[in-house]
Amino acid sequence: MTYCLAMALDEGLVLASDSRTNAGVDHISTYRKMRVWQKDDDRLIVLLSAGNLAITQAVVAILEQNVRADATDHSMLNVDSLQHAARLVGQAVRQVYHHDGKALKEAGVDFTISLILGGQIKGEEPRLFMIYAAGNFIEATPETPYFQIGETKYGKPIIDRMVNTKTDLTSAAKCALVSLDSTIRSNMTVGLPIDLLVYRKDTFKVATHQVVRDHDSYFEDLRTHWGKGIRELFQRLPDPPWEI
Amino acid sequence: MTYCLAMALDEGLVLASDSRTNAGVDHISTYRKMRVWQKDDDRLIVLLSAGNLAITQAVVAILEQNVRADATDHSMLNVDSLQHAARLVGQAVRQVYHHDGKALKEAGVDFTISLILGGQIKGEEPRLFMIYAAGNFIEATPETPYFQIGETKYGKPIIDRMVNTKTDLTSAAKCALVSLDSTIRSNMTVGLPIDLLVYRKDTFKVATHQVVRDHDSYFEDLRTHWGKGIRELFQRLPDPPWEI
Numbered sequence: 356m357t358y359c360l361a362m363a364l365d366e367g368l369v370l371a372s373d374s375r376t377n378a379g380v381d382h383i384s385t386y387r388k389m390r391v392w393q394k395d396d397d398r399l400i401v402l403l404s405a406g407n408l409a410i411t412q413a414v415v416a417i418l419e420q421n422v423r424a425d426a427t428d429h430s431m432l433n434v435d436s437l438q439h440a441a442r443l444v445g446q447a448v449r450q451v452y453h454h455d456g457k458a459l460k461e462a463g464v465d466f467t468i469s470l471i472l473g474g475q476i477k478g479e480e481p482r483l484f485m486i487y488a489a490g491n492f493i494e495a496t497p498e499t500p501y502f503q504i505g506e507t508k509y510g511k512p513i514i515d516r517m518v519n520t521k522t523d524l525t526s527a528a529k530c531a532l533v534s535l536d537s538t539i540r541s542n543m544t545v546g547l548p549i550d551l552l553v554y555r556k557d558t559f560k561v562a563t564h565q566v567v568r569d570h571d572s573y574f575e576d577l578r579t580h581w582g583k584g585i586r587e588l589f590q591r592l593p594d595p596p597w598e599i
Numbered sequence: 600m601t602y603c604l605a606m607a608l609d610e611g612l613v614l615a616s617d618s619r620t621n622a623g624v625d626h627i628s629t630y631r632k633m634r635v636w637q638k639d640d641d642r643l644i645v646l647l648s649a650g651n652l653a654i655t656q657a658v659v660a661i662l663e664q665n666v667r668a669d670a671t672d673h674s675m676l677n678v679d680s681l682q683h684a685a686r687l688v689g690q691a692v693r694q695v696y697h698h699d700g701k702a703l704k705e706a707g708v709d710f711t712i713s714l715i716l717g718g719q720i721k722g723e724e725p726r727l728f729m730i731y732a733a734g735n736f737i738e739a740t741p742e743t744p745y746f747q748i749g750e751t752k753y754g755k756p757i758i759d760r761m762v763n764t765k766t767d768l769t770s771a772a773k774c775a776l777v778s779l780d781s782t783i784r785s786n787m788t789v790g791l792p793i794d795l796l797v798y799r800k801d802t803f804k805v806a807t808h809q810v811v812r813d814h815d816s817y818f819e820d821l822r823t824h825w826g827k828g829i830r831e832l833f834q835r836l837p838d839p840p841w842e843i
Binding site: 508509511512513515516517524525526528529530533537540541553555562563565572573576577580581582584585586588589591592593594595596597598599 | 752753755756757759760761768769770772773774777781784785797799806807809817820821824825826828829830832833835836837838839840841842843
């Protein structure tokens with residue numbers, strides 16, 4: 356499993372992903388799920404992926420190949436809008452499906468992939484898309500400013516409570532880490548290291564890209580504070596008016 | 600969807616369920632998912648159900664019929680152990696499958712049901728079982744003293760943090776309500792009223808059975824405290840050492 360999330364805020368974007376991949380509990384490995392394309396003063400594009408690892412790697416390989424070929428209309432470094440970039444990702448997904456879908460079906464393997472694409476291209480505001488296995492996609496809006504893919508449920512309540520478009524980048528980054536912490540605690544197939552990338556609007560470069568590994572002192576600190584605080588908060592909850 | 604949970608603690612049992620049933624978002628209704636059988640000074644048995652409503656009602660109908668018939672070995676009021684009671688529930692599930700399974704399959708409807716059975720029968724400790732759609736079941740242990748069925752993920756992190764067998768009944772009841780609150784917030788197909796039942800070991804009667812409806816003042820109080828506390832806790836989290 357995997358857990359990735361991304362938030363589109365007034366100040367910019369926050370994107371985070373775990374690094375665990377599993378094909379059964381006896382085959383758990385570490386694979387990074389975040390790819391970044393950047394061109395100074397022009398664009399920053401980040402892709403997060405969840406689903407079948409062979410499929411997601413094949414999709415990324417197509418995108419990378421088009422970047423290397425400097426394909427006018429098919430390179431993440433040349434397209435003129437993030438919507439166009441999302442379309443490229445969707446096309447790559449369909450290309451992989453066209454190539455592998457039948458064989459996967461025969462082998463009884465579902466064609467599972469979902470992706471989050473976020474970033475900013477000069478001339479546009481920062482944007483955030485979620486791309487489905489069918490290659491179609493949706494865009495985040497002020498009412499729903501975040502996307503999650505993979506093992507999404509454990510880490511959703513805290514985002515619902517804390518994040519809206521006015522949330523500052525630091526708070527949003529903390530919320531992403533707390534959301535990942537809750538997920539990692541509840542699902543052993545989601546694990547460290549975490550890739551956390553923060554992008555500040557109109558800078559066209561990475562504000563910070565943290566790789567949170569085992570024993571990361573800040574992450575340890577955060578989860579200790581959070582766990583202790585939750586327990587204390589729970590102790591202080593009002594007692595019921597009924598007798599037990 | 601549905602969300603039910605139950606905890607087996609040193610002091611007794613806490614069981615809770617929501618009351619929403621849906622067949623598509625345009626067909627949402629209220630159905631209670633908790634059934635109680637009780638015989639003074641002898642036993643208290645509680646059944647929670649999730650899954651296809653027609654299937655769960657058919658299962659309960661069989662169990663009720665056997666209670667009314669006062670069937671020696673097949674009545675929840677006569678069996679001599681909770682394991683035997685769990686076997687009765689499993690048999691009822693298989694009977695419904697035998698009767699309806701083929702027609703459901705032809706109609707493209709999955710045979711989905713899961714149940715939690717908790718209680719105490721004189722001569723035994725309180726026990727807690729989870730019964731699957733195949734009619735087989737597992738029992739809670741001190742290491743894993745709780746079960747959830749239905750929409751389980753949103754409400755799991757708080758139980759994992761707060762509940763072990765030493766938890767007192769009042770704290771466990773509060774935790775069950777917070778867990779349900781998190782689930783209700785995140786999934787519109789889980790909803791009020793909540794059935795909350797607390798059983799104190801060796802009493803063979805209900806300690807309290809609360810039906811938490813809209814505008815229940817204690818539940819409102821609890822969720823306000825919790826929501827405010829979580830926000831305050833979040834504000835107090837340490838800032839990251841890295842620059843954004």
